[in-house]
Protein backbone atom coordinates (compact mmCIF):
# COMPACT_ATOMS: atom_id res chain seq x y z
CA UNK A 1 0.00 0.00 0.00
CA UNK A 2 1.18 3.50 -0.80
CA UNK A 3 0.41 6.67 1.15
CA UNK A 4 0.91 10.06 -0.50
CA UNK A 5 0.97 12.85 2.05
CA UNK A 6 0.51 16.45 0.90
CA UNK A 7 1.78 18.80 3.58
CA UNK A 8 3.72 21.97 4.36
CA UNK A 9 5.76 20.01 6.91
CA UNK A 10 7.04 16.77 5.32
CA UNK A 11 9.61 16.22 8.07
CA UNK A 12 6.80 15.97 10.60
CA UNK A 13 5.50 12.91 8.72
CA UNK A 14 8.90 11.42 7.89
CA UNK A 15 10.23 11.59 11.45
CA UNK A 16 7.30 9.57 12.73
CA UNK A 17 6.89 6.95 10.01
CA UNK A 18 10.57 6.02 9.82
CA UNK A 19 10.45 4.78 13.39
CA UNK A 20 9.41 1.51 15.02
CA UNK A 21 7.00 -0.91 13.32
CA UNK A 22 5.96 1.46 10.52
CA UNK A 23 9.64 2.24 9.83
CA UNK A 24 10.32 -1.49 9.56
CA UNK A 25 7.34 -1.95 7.22
CA UNK A 26 8.71 0.76 4.90
CA UNK A 27 12.20 -0.79 4.90
CA UNK A 28 10.67 -4.17 4.08
CA UNK A 29 8.57 -2.62 1.27
CA UNK A 30 5.19 -3.62 2.70
CA UNK A 31 4.11 0.01 2.57
CA UNK A 32 5.41 3.22 1.00
CA UNK A 33 5.03 6.74 2.39
CA UNK A 34 5.70 9.56 -0.07
CA UNK A 35 5.56 13.13 1.09
CA UNK A 36 4.83 16.06 -1.20
CA UNK A 37 5.67 19.55 -0.01
CA UNK A 38 2.79 21.79 -1.03
CA UNK A 39 5.11 24.80 -0.90
CA UNK A 40 7.00 23.38 -3.91
CA UNK A 41 3.82 24.03 -5.92
CA UNK A 42 3.35 27.65 -4.92
CA UNK A 43 2.10 29.82 -7.78
CA UNK A 44 3.96 32.77 -6.35
CA UNK A 45 7.58 33.86 -6.59
CA UNK A 46 7.87 34.22 -2.82
CA UNK A 47 6.68 30.60 -2.43
CA UNK A 48 3.75 31.88 -0.43
CA UNK A 49 0.88 29.38 -0.08
CA UNK A 50 -1.59 31.26 2.13
CA UNK A 51 -3.57 34.46 2.03
CA UNK A 52 -6.11 36.49 4.01
CA UNK A 53 -9.65 35.14 4.24
CA UNK A 54 -12.41 36.74 2.20
CA UNK A 55 -14.96 38.19 4.56
CA UNK A 56 -12.30 38.94 7.13
CA UNK A 57 -11.62 37.20 10.41
CA UNK A 58 -8.59 35.79 12.15
CA UNK A 59 -5.87 33.65 10.57
CA UNK A 60 -4.81 32.74 7.07
CA UNK A 61 -6.27 30.37 4.49
CA UNK A 62 -4.24 28.00 2.29
CA UNK A 63 -4.69 28.89 -1.39
CA UNK A 64 -6.40 26.48 -3.76
CA UNK A 65 -3.83 26.51 -6.58
CA UNK A 66 -0.74 25.06 -4.83
CA UNK A 67 -2.84 22.27 -3.32
CA UNK A 68 -4.41 21.58 -6.71
CA UNK A 69 -1.05 21.41 -8.48
CA UNK A 70 0.44 19.12 -5.86
CA UNK A 71 -2.59 16.86 -6.13
CA UNK A 72 -2.41 16.78 -9.93
CA UNK A 73 1.24 15.82 -9.76
CA UNK A 74 0.40 12.79 -7.61
CA UNK A 75 -2.59 11.79 -9.76
CA UNK A 76 -0.50 12.07 -12.93
CA UNK A 77 2.29 9.97 -11.48
CA UNK A 78 -0.19 7.26 -10.48
CA UNK A 79 -2.30 7.51 -13.61
CA UNK A 80 -5.40 7.42 -11.43
CA UNK A 81 -7.30 9.42 -8.81
CA UNK A 82 -7.14 7.42 -5.60
CA UNK A 83 -9.27 8.12 -2.54
CA UNK A 84 -8.24 11.46 -1.14
CA UNK A 85 -8.61 12.23 2.54
CA UNK A 86 -8.58 15.72 3.99
CA UNK A 87 -7.56 15.66 7.66
CA UNK A 88 -9.75 18.11 9.53
CA UNK A 89 -11.61 18.46 12.81
CA UNK A 90 -14.71 18.92 10.57
CA UNK A 91 -14.43 15.31 9.36
CA UNK A 92 -15.96 12.00 10.33
CA UNK A 93 -14.24 10.73 13.47
CA UNK A 94 -11.93 7.84 12.56
CA UNK A 95 -12.84 4.41 13.87
CA UNK A 96 -11.64 0.84 13.38
CA UNK A 97 -14.15 0.01 10.64
CA UNK A 98 -13.07 3.06 8.63
CA UNK A 99 -9.44 2.06 9.16
CA UNK A 100 -10.08 -1.41 7.74
CA UNK A 101 -11.98 0.06 4.83
CA UNK A 102 -9.10 2.40 3.92
CA UNK A 103 -6.73 -0.56 4.22
CA UNK A 104 -8.36 -2.03 1.11
CA UNK A 105 -6.95 0.83 -0.99
CA UNK A 106 -3.81 0.39 -3.07
CA UNK A 107 -3.06 4.13 -2.93
CA UNK A 108 -4.33 6.75 -0.51
CA UNK A 109 -3.76 10.51 -0.63
CA UNK A 110 -3.68 12.31 2.72
CA UNK A 111 -4.06 16.08 2.54
CA UNK A 112 -2.93 18.07 5.57
CA UNK A 113 -4.11 21.61 6.11
CA UNK A 114 -2.63 24.34 8.26
CA UNK A 115 -3.60 27.81 9.41
CA UNK A 116 -7.38 28.18 9.42
CA UNK A 117 -7.84 25.63 6.64
CA UNK A 118 -7.78 25.31 2.85
CA UNK A 119 -9.80 27.20 0.24
CA UNK A 120 -13.06 25.27 0.02
CA UNK A 121 -13.09 25.15 -3.80
CA UNK A 122 -10.08 22.87 -4.15
CA UNK A 123 -11.47 20.56 -1.48
CA UNK A 124 -14.73 20.28 -3.43
CA UNK A 125 -12.82 19.24 -6.53
CA UNK A 126 -10.35 16.77 -5.06
CA UNK A 127 -11.37 15.39 -1.67
CA UNK A 128 -13.37 12.15 -1.35
CA UNK A 129 -13.31 11.76 2.47
CA UNK A 130 -13.14 14.15 5.42
CA UNK A 131 -11.53 12.56 8.47
CA UNK A 132 -10.98 13.81 12.02
CA UNK A 133 -9.05 11.90 14.68
CA UNK A 134 -11.14 13.15 17.59
CA UNK A 135 -13.14 16.03 18.96
CA UNK A 136 -10.36 18.48 19.74
CA UNK A 137 -8.42 20.90 17.57
CA UNK A 138 -4.82 20.36 16.43
CA UNK A 139 -2.49 22.87 14.76
CA UNK A 140 -2.52 20.91 11.51
CA UNK A 141 -3.53 17.66 9.85
CA UNK A 142 -0.07 16.01 10.04
CA UNK A 143 -0.64 14.20 13.32
CA UNK A 144 -3.96 12.95 11.93
CA UNK A 145 -2.17 11.68 8.82
CA UNK A 146 0.40 9.69 10.79
CA UNK A 147 -2.33 8.30 13.02
CA UNK A 148 -4.12 7.06 9.91
CA UNK A 149 -0.93 5.62 8.39
CA UNK A 150 -0.18 3.72 11.59
CA UNK A 151 -3.68 2.34 12.11
CA UNK A 152 -4.17 1.39 8.45
CA UNK A 153 -0.74 -0.22 7.99
CA UNK A 154 -1.50 -2.74 10.72
CA UNK A 155 -3.93 -4.34 8.26
CA UNK A 156 -1.45 -4.56 5.39
CA UNK A 157 -0.18 -8.14 5.04
CA UNK A 158 3.37 -8.53 6.33
CA UNK A 159 3.44 -5.36 8.44
CA UNK A 160 2.78 -7.11 11.73
CA UNK A 161 4.58 -10.24 12.86
CA UNK A 162 2.59 -13.16 14.24
CA UNK A 163 3.00 -11.90 17.80
CA UNK A 164 1.78 -8.45 16.81
CA UNK A 165 -1.12 -9.92 14.83
CA UNK A 166 -4.23 -7.90 14.12
CA UNK A 167 -6.41 -10.98 14.01
CA UNK A 168 -8.04 -10.50 17.37
CA UNK A 169 -8.57 -6.82 17.60
CA UNK A 170 -9.60 -4.97 20.61
CA UNK A 171 -12.60 -2.97 19.38
CA UNK A 172 -13.65 -5.41 16.64
CA UNK A 173 -16.54 -6.39 18.92
CA UNK A 174 -17.03 -2.82 20.12
CA UNK A 175 -15.48 -3.96 23.38
CA UNK A 176 -12.32 -2.77 25.10
CA UNK A 177 -9.57 -5.29 25.79
CA UNK A 178 -9.52 -7.29 29.00
CA UNK A 179 -6.62 -6.67 31.46
CA UNK A 180 -3.25 -8.36 30.79
CA UNK A 181 -0.72 -9.79 33.25
CA UNK A 182 2.79 -11.19 33.10
CA UNK A 183 5.36 -12.38 35.63
CA UNK A 184 5.86 -12.09 38.55
CA UNK A 185 2.76 -13.80 39.92
CA UNK A 186 2.72 -11.41 42.88
CA UNK A 187 3.74 -7.75 42.54
CA UNK A 188 3.25 -5.10 45.25
CA UNK A 189 1.13 -7.73 47.05
CA UNK A 190 -1.22 -7.88 44.06
CA UNK A 191 -1.83 -11.38 42.76
CA UNK A 192 -2.54 -12.33 39.16
CA UNK A 193 -6.23 -13.42 38.85
CA UNK A 194 -6.50 -17.11 39.77
CA UNK A 195 -8.40 -18.08 36.63
CA UNK A 196 -5.45 -17.19 34.38
CA UNK A 197 -3.32 -19.84 36.09
CA UNK A 198 -5.86 -22.66 35.82
CA UNK A 199 -5.01 -23.73 32.27
CA UNK A 200 -8.68 -24.10 31.26
CA UNK A 201 -8.94 -22.11 28.02
CA UNK A 202 -12.72 -22.04 27.92
CA UNK A 203 -12.85 -20.63 31.41
CA UNK A 204 -10.15 -18.08 30.64
CA UNK A 205 -11.90 -16.93 27.47
CA UNK A 206 -15.17 -16.47 29.30
CA UNK A 207 -13.45 -14.54 32.12
CA UNK A 208 -11.82 -12.28 29.53
CA UNK A 209 -15.16 -11.63 27.87
CA UNK A 210 -16.72 -10.63 31.21
CA UNK A 211 -13.78 -8.36 31.97
CA UNK A 212 -14.08 -6.73 28.56
CA UNK A 213 -17.77 -6.05 29.06
CA UNK A 214 -17.21 -4.72 32.59
CA UNK A 215 -14.42 -2.42 31.46
CA UNK A 216 -16.41 -1.17 28.47
CA UNK A 217 -19.44 -0.48 30.67
CA UNK A 218 -17.28 1.56 33.07
CA UNK A 219 -15.13 3.43 30.59
CA UNK A 220 -17.00 3.50 27.26
CA UNK A 221 -20.74 2.96 27.72
CA UNK A 222 -21.22 4.48 24.24
CA UNK A 223 -19.23 1.57 22.72
CA UNK A 224 -21.03 -1.05 24.78
CA UNK A 225 -24.33 0.17 23.38
CA UNK A 226 -23.05 -0.68 19.90
CA UNK A 227 -21.61 -4.08 20.73
CA UNK A 228 -23.46 -7.29 20.03
CA UNK A 229 -22.95 -10.99 20.53
CA UNK A 230 -22.49 -12.86 17.27
CA UNK A 231 -23.91 -16.29 16.51
CA UNK A 232 -22.84 -18.05 13.33
CA UNK A 233 -25.44 -20.71 12.55
CA UNK A 234 -24.98 -22.97 9.55
CA UNK A 235 -26.50 -25.85 7.68
CA UNK A 236 -24.86 -27.38 4.69
CA UNK A 237 -22.02 -29.37 3.26
CA UNK A 238 -18.64 -29.48 4.89
CA UNK A 239 -17.39 -26.53 2.86
CA UNK A 240 -20.07 -24.26 4.25
CA UNK A 241 -19.27 -25.45 7.74
CA UNK A 242 -15.64 -24.53 7.31
CA UNK A 243 -16.47 -21.18 5.81
CA UNK A 244 -19.03 -20.28 8.47
CA UNK A 245 -16.55 -21.06 11.22
CA UNK A 246 -13.86 -19.02 9.51
CA UNK A 247 -16.22 -16.08 9.16
CA UNK A 248 -17.46 -16.25 12.75
CA UNK A 249 -13.86 -16.28 14.01
CA UNK A 250 -13.02 -13.33 11.80
CA UNK A 251 -15.89 -11.08 12.77
CA UNK A 252 -15.86 -11.65 16.51
CA UNK A 253 -13.44 -12.86 19.10
CA UNK A 254 -16.34 -14.10 21.15
CA UNK A 255 -18.53 -15.37 18.32
CA UNK A 256 -20.31 -18.67 18.79
CA UNK A 257 -20.78 -21.25 16.08
CA UNK A 258 -23.99 -23.25 15.92
CA UNK A 259 -23.89 -26.37 13.79
CA UNK A 260 -27.49 -26.87 12.70
CA UNK A 261 -26.51 -29.98 10.78
CA UNK A 262 -26.81 -31.63 14.18
CA UNK A 263 -30.36 -32.75 14.78
CA UNK A 264 -30.02 -32.02 18.47
CA UNK A 265 -29.40 -28.34 17.81
CA UNK A 266 -32.33 -28.12 15.42
CA UNK A 267 -34.62 -29.34 18.17
CA UNK A 268 -33.27 -27.15 20.93
CA UNK A 269 -34.98 -23.81 21.44
CA UNK A 270 -32.94 -20.61 21.14
CA UNK A 271 -34.01 -17.17 22.21
CA UNK A 272 -32.07 -14.24 20.85
CA UNK A 273 -32.16 -10.67 22.12
CA UNK A 274 -31.85 -7.27 20.52
CA UNK A 275 -28.16 -7.30 21.49
CA UNK A 276 -27.42 -10.46 19.49
CA UNK A 277 -26.64 -10.79 15.82
CA UNK A 278 -27.63 -13.95 13.99
CA UNK A 279 -25.46 -14.90 11.01
CA UNK A 280 -27.03 -17.64 8.94
CA UNK A 281 -25.06 -19.68 6.42
CA UNK A 282 -27.20 -21.80 4.16
CA UNK A 283 -26.45 -23.87 1.13
CA UNK A 284 -29.00 -25.75 -0.90
CA UNK A 285 -28.76 -28.77 1.34
CA UNK A 286 -30.48 -26.70 4.03
CA UNK A 287 -33.69 -27.04 2.09
CA UNK A 288 -33.48 -30.75 1.38
CA UNK A 289 -36.58 -32.70 2.42
CA UNK A 290 -34.92 -34.36 5.41
CA UNK A 291 -33.81 -30.99 6.77
CA UNK A 292 -37.32 -29.61 6.84
CA UNK A 293 -38.48 -28.20 9.16
CA UNK A 294 -35.20 -26.44 9.71
CA UNK A 295 -34.16 -23.05 10.97
CA UNK A 296 -36.75 -20.67 12.10
CA UNK A 297 -38.98 -23.03 13.98
CA UNK A 298 -36.77 -23.26 17.05
CA UNK A 299 -35.42 -19.70 16.94
CA UNK A 300 -37.12 -16.73 18.56
CA UNK A 301 -35.83 -13.19 18.24
CA UNK A 302 -36.68 -9.91 19.88
CA UNK A 303 -35.91 -7.43 17.11
CA UNK A 304 -32.76 -9.49 16.61
CA UNK A 305 -30.74 -8.41 13.57
CA UNK A 306 -29.94 -11.20 11.15
CA UNK A 307 -27.60 -11.46 8.17
CA UNK A 308 -28.00 -14.33 5.73
CA UNK A 309 -25.34 -15.88 3.52
CA UNK A 310 -27.14 -17.88 0.90
CA UNK A 311 -25.51 -20.12 -1.67
CA UNK A 312 -28.25 -19.51 -4.22
CA UNK A 313 -28.48 -16.83 -6.87
CA UNK A 314 -31.21 -14.66 -5.47
CA UNK A 315 -33.02 -13.80 -2.27
CA UNK A 316 -36.24 -14.28 -4.23
CA UNK A 317 -35.48 -17.96 -4.53
CA UNK A 318 -38.64 -19.59 -3.25
CA UNK A 319 -36.82 -21.74 -0.70
CA UNK A 320 -35.14 -18.87 1.00
CA UNK A 321 -38.06 -16.48 0.65
CA UNK A 322 -40.21 -18.73 2.84
CA UNK A 323 -37.49 -18.96 5.46
CA UNK A 324 -36.94 -15.19 5.55
CA UNK A 325 -40.63 -14.59 6.01
CA UNK A 326 -40.70 -17.09 8.85
CA UNK A 327 -37.71 -15.46 10.54
CA UNK A 328 -39.36 -12.06 10.33
CA UNK A 329 -42.54 -13.43 11.84
CA UNK A 330 -40.45 -14.89 14.65
CA UNK A 331 -38.87 -11.57 15.64
CA UNK A 332 -35.80 -11.24 13.43
CA UNK A 333 -34.85 -8.19 11.39
CA UNK A 334 -33.25 -9.32 8.15
CA UNK A 335 -30.52 -6.75 7.57
CA UNK A 336 -29.04 -8.21 4.45
CA UNK A 337 -28.87 -11.32 2.30
CA UNK A 338 -25.56 -12.03 0.63
CA UNK A 339 -26.17 -14.30 -2.35
CA UNK A 340 -23.63 -16.49 -4.14
CA UNK A 341 -20.83 -15.78 -1.68
CA UNK A 342 -20.46 -19.27 -0.27
CA UNK A 343 -17.89 -20.43 -2.79
CA UNK A 344 -14.98 -21.49 -0.55
CA UNK A 345 -12.48 -20.73 -3.30
CA UNK A 346 -13.53 -17.11 -3.51
CA UNK A 347 -14.86 -16.35 -0.03
CA UNK A 348 -12.71 -13.67 1.61
CA UNK A 349 -13.80 -13.80 5.23
CA UNK A 350 -12.02 -10.58 6.15
CA UNK A 351 -13.71 -8.66 3.38
CA UNK A 352 -17.14 -10.12 4.14
CA UNK A 353 -16.71 -9.40 7.85
CA UNK A 354 -15.86 -5.80 7.04
CA UNK A 355 -19.00 -5.53 4.90
CA UNK A 356 -21.15 -6.78 7.76
CA UNK A 357 -19.49 -4.39 10.20
CA UNK A 358 -20.01 -1.46 7.86
CA UNK A 359 -23.65 -2.40 7.58
CA UNK A 360 -24.08 -2.59 11.36
CA UNK A 361 -22.49 0.82 11.78
CA UNK A 362 -24.68 2.44 9.16
CA UNK A 363 -27.69 1.04 10.95
CA UNK A 364 -26.61 2.45 14.30
CA UNK A 365 -25.92 5.94 13.03
Ligand code: 6GU
Pocket residue numbers: 087088089131132133134135136137138139140141142144145
Ligand atom coordinates in the same frame (compact mmCIF):
# COMPACT_ATOMS: atom_id res chain seq x y z
CL1 6GU B 1 -7.22 15.42 11.40
N1 6GU B 1 -6.69 17.94 12.01
C1 6GU B 1 -6.74 18.99 12.82
N2 6GU B 1 -6.15 20.13 12.46
N3 6GU B 1 -7.36 18.97 14.00
C2 6GU B 1 -7.92 17.82 14.35
C3 6GU B 1 -7.92 16.68 13.56
C4 6GU B 1 -7.28 16.77 12.36
N4 6GU B 1 -8.59 15.71 14.18
C5 6GU B 1 -9.01 16.23 15.30
N5 6GU B 1 -8.60 17.50 15.43
